[in-house]
Amino acid sequence: MVRGRITGLAASDVRFPTSLGHHGSDAMHPDPDYSAAYVVIETDARDGLKGYGLTFTLGKGTEVVVCAVNALSIHVVNKDLEEIVSDFRGFYRQLTSDGQLRWIGPEKGAVHLATAAILNAVWDLWAKQEGKPLWKLLVDMDPKQLLSCIDFRYITDALTEEEAHEILQNGLLGKKEREEQMLKHGYPAYTTSCAWLGYPDQQLKQLCTEALKDGWTRFKVKVGADLPDDIRRCRLIREMIGPDKTLMLDANQRWEVKEAIEWVTKLAEFKPLWIEEPTSPDDILGHAAISKALAPLGIGVATGEQCHNRVIFKQLLQAKALSYLQIDSCRLGSVNENLSVLLMAKRFQIPVCPHAGGVGLCELVQHLIIFDYISVSGSLENRMCEYVDHLHEHFKYPAIIKKASYVPPQDAGYSTEMKEESARKYQFPQGEVWQKILSKP
Numbered sequence: 001m002v003r004g005r006i007t008g009l010a011a012s013d014v015r016f017p018t019s020l021g022h023h024g025s026d027a028m029h030p031d032p033d034y035s036a037a038y039v040v041i042e043t044d045a046r047d048g049l050k051g052y053g054l055t056f057t058l059g060k061g062t063e064v065v066v067c068a069v070n071a072l073s074i075h076v077v078n079k080d081l082e083e084i085v086s087d088f089r090g091f092y093r094q095l096t097s098d099g100q101l102r103w104i105g106p107e108k109g110a111v112h113l114a115t116a117a118i119l120n121a122v123w124d125l126w127a128k129q130e131g132k133p134l135w136k137l138l139v140d141m142d143p144k145q146l147l148s149c150i151d152f153r154y155i156t157d158a159l160t161e162e163e164a165h166e167i168l169q170n171g172l173l174g175k176k177e178r179e180e181q182m183l184k185h186g187y188p189a190y191t192t193s194c195a196w197l198g199y200p201d202q203q204l205k206q207l208c209t210e211a212l213k214d215g216w217t218r219f220k221v222k223v224g225a226d227l228p229d230d231i232r233r234c235r236l237i238r239e240m241i242g243p244d245k246t247l248m249l250d251a252n253q254r255w256e257v258k259e260a261i262e263w264v265t266k267l268a269e270f271k272p273l274w275i276e277e278p279t280s281p282d283d284i285l286g287h288a289a290i291s292k293a294l295a296p297l298g299i300g301v302a303t304g305e306q307c308h309n310r311v312i313f314k315q316l317l318q319a320k321a322l323s324y325l326q327i328d329s330c331r332l333g334s335v336n337e338n339l340s341v342l343l344m345a346k347r348f349q350i351p352v353c354p355h356a357g358g359v360g361l362c363e364l365v366q367h368l369i370i371f372d373y374i375s376v377s378g379s380l381e382n383r384m385c386e387y388v389d390h391l392h393e394h395f396k397y398p399a400i401i402k403k404a405s406y407v408p409p410q411d412a413g414y415s416t417e418m419k420e421e422s423a424r425k426y427q428f429p430q431g432e433v434w435q436k437i438l439s440k441p
């Protein structure tokens, strides 16, 4: 069914000026412009289908990722799609192991973001050719085929291919019922949109009132810059949502290890479920120390949005450094690497609660978590997927939320495709939106 030779790969720099409204702001990133290195691949197949992929950035530096995509394109252009997907593990390895490009990674930083953007486009194209939404393409694959997409290099001390096979084999039981359940009720979500750090209290209150009206029951608040400010904002939101709804905190890497423990202890009265990214995303032992110290308070540690790759996730799991694992569809090496992390999380019995705070991230990651529930985890306990209410209007197949849950996408592909007009208008710096902004004195 898969067809065509890849004849072209184009990468562009698309930026949305979200910093103007402080959307997406946190203790470490006060002025993000939600952006993407956006990739389009074409084939010579008669169907005319294209694959769209992206990786998420915050504005400046998107041009660097676009450069990295172009540097990697020699491994993609002229390749047969059938050849790629019939040895997807090999193709992933080829992209991540270029003997020269690997030096500027490996499997981390701009070059890995570029890998994600390219592979996301390949998965989109594959799913489109099969006429299925990506989650369904994955759900319908047999365990052997799924495993053939994963590079197990560096993780076999935590998860062997045989163990992964057993997990997937066990996941076959009750799969049909879980798929029906997803189609009927969707995947539970939480919202981050009420309480970005740059929002004044009045805005927070108004957004929170609206979110409660819309049926949201789980809320995330940004913290970490100023303690009295955090106490005030957490009190405000806790009072508004009441004692029974769920509250999460996100510090975006702001603290030292000891500082994190002390700071979060002072916020414990607001009963947060987790503290997210308390310190450097590379500090595995630091996360473990924080986890251990906060466990008696009933507060878990969540992290993952800036974890470079499966190796870091492996160590976080081995070191008992996290209670909630946050995969990211655009930072890890696409579906391929995310599959390995979902399977490791299952093996270590840690719930996956995906990161989606960015442009397009909700659209993509919903596919992965729906697949996870149906074929891997089989559980919704302690699980929810992030949702942020920004920029969906720029996507051809936007994420849909009903009753605070993601409705499984029905359109073929990975929901990665932006509206042509949006991609053009917001292109940096030539697009008309940026021309206007940049011409202001």
Ligand SMILES: C[C@H](O)[C@@H](O)[C@@H](O)[C@H](O)C(=O)O
Residues within 6 Å of the ligand: 023, 024, 025, 026, 029, 032, 058, 192, 250, 252, 305, 355, 356, 357, 358, 386
């Ligand atoms: C800069 C971004 O908006 C982050 O603040 C965002 O991804 C956040 O960490 C999240 O968890 O959604």
Ligand SMILES: [Mg+2]
Residues within 6 Å of the ligand: 250, 252, 276, 277, 305, 357
């Ligand atoms: Mg976060």
